[in-house]
Amino acid sequence: MSALILSYRSLVLICILLYLRCILRYKFVFEIQARRNYATYNYTKLHNQIFSYKEMSSNIQVTRICQFCRGEFTARTTVTKYCSHRCASMAYKARHRGTKVETSNAETVQTLSAPVIELQTKDFLTVAEVCRLLNVSRWTLARAIKDERLKAVRLGKRIVIKRSDVDRLFN
């Protein structure tokens, strides 16, 4: 009789153990499944975001005029300036050349005007210097001296003209 009770008790115990194991397993499986679902959900969400972004950027199609070759082209943004890499680099080169030419021209003007500025500070000038200062020919200056409109002093082989006399011409 006691052996029967023992076996009955052990049977109940085994049943309880199996039940617990079953619950634990179910919980475990459920948890794994939930995690997997969550991961899949996140992945899908991310994928959709990337996909929609890609679609968004590639869906914009704007017809624009190339600023270099003046040709029509389809751009993907509203601020694209050039139709191709070639046009972009050609435009850059042209722009660069433009600034170089400007710098060169500025240098030339400065070099040309430098002597004139220098002459304006001198008290006594030669014929050539007065010609350059007034931007007149040697003959015009010679006529002015001959007509005594401009005073000139001969010192040996040189003719010296006073700067203040040149200024007086315009008074």
Ligand SMILES: [Zn+2]
């Ligand atoms: Zn172009």
